Amino acid sequence: MQDNSASILLIDDHPLLRKGVKQLIEMNPNMQVVAEACNAVEGIKQAQKYDPDLILLDLNMPEINGIETLKMLREENVSSRIVVFTVSDNEEDVVAALKAGADGYLLKDMEPEDLLTSLEQAATGTLVISPRLTTLLAQALQSNKRSDKIDMQTLTPREKQIIRLIANGMANKVIARKLNITEGTVKVHVKHLLKKLRLRSRVEVAVWAVQEGLN
Amino acid sequence: MQDNSASILLIDDHPLLRKGVKQLIEMNPNMQVVAEACNAVEGIKQAQKYDPDLILLDLNMPEINGIETLKMLREENVSSRIVVFTVSDNEEDVVAALKAGADGYLLKDMEPEDLLTSLEQAATGTLVISPRLTTLLAQALQSNKRSDKIDMQTLTPREKQIIRLIANGMANKVIARKLNITEGTVKVHVKHLLKKLRLRSRVEVAVWAVQEGLN
DNA sequence: TCTGGTATACCACTAAAGTGGTAGGCGGGC
């Protein structure tokens, strides 16, 4: 950039909203909208052309949605900070966005001045999140805590212990050494827990356990 | 309880702090401290005796720490809401507490009136989190997003595809049928991706992939 | 054109995982 203001790319399919956001952003002399796009393909093209400091990305877009766009941007090795800017306070969206590598998640109903502050922070690399999402984030982390009790109940303590070790990728032999029992005995436990969980291999056990947060 | 105020159990090894919190809580007629404990064992005993609506749990305790205590309480099927109350704004602690099933995480440096409000909410079943932890929670969800990019980059499309199938628990033979290639070829791909990811078995691949959200 | 990476296939081999059955010791409940 010719000056040292932060360059921003807007990706949103609503022209009016882009206009409004652009006006708001350019009230702050430290930030500048260098490009706009109304869909994923266009957005990626612009991102590669301008390599902006910050990309403001809408989630609800026709054809390719925001999360997909985000993943595609990352695939293309776009190094810009990417902040999702959306109306959706849906848990799945927030979690998906963050897991896909979003550097922020801001809601469109924010106060304009708060938005400006957040964008400035985001441009410098700070992870910004609308405060309203705190509780939701915490719930996402808890996620599955109590749902597994049903299956887990039928397992003996030893079996649960072995499931955790499998979910850490350990082989039977390693588990045996760790628990000071023979490999044969480990196999017995594995056999039993496979039956109880109605799974077909230790890989399935590992996947299940990791998803339940057991490791 | 004889009245309909929320019953609270304090578990904290600092008597002075317990005293302070108790005084604060009882300024609100809707809440009442029914018991106190200075360690895990005592805490569990009291929890079972009084079955309080809410347990306020310190993390830094001698012998058995707060997270362990939390797990033990859940093991004992204590149904009280459990809110962690600590000085630690450490990411690991927050995440561990929530994963262990905490119904809240409050920092000791909160304003007393905010604390009271939060406790009241917690007693009614709302998940309460100190606002200061928002960013941290989001980071925890992102977790390791970019650390692996290096690894992922070296993988061929075919290998990525096979990783996803492994992460769904599939055996080589099943993968072969799905991709219309021989089992031997699948093994070749698996061999290569194991090398690239420096993992030792498909179980480790599955665990890694699930944690990265690849399935 | 040559090189290098990718995808495929086959082979032989070793190692690990999973199955089936038997069995002893141990602790809790009827």
Added chain:
DNA sequence: GCCCGCCTACCACTTTAGTGGTATACCAGA
């Protein structure tokens, strides 16, 4: 006291998984 569930152990056996090497074909970049 007896039975039952749990943990342990051993056995033989089959199936999967993983290793090492060789080889063909395709495609893209130097």
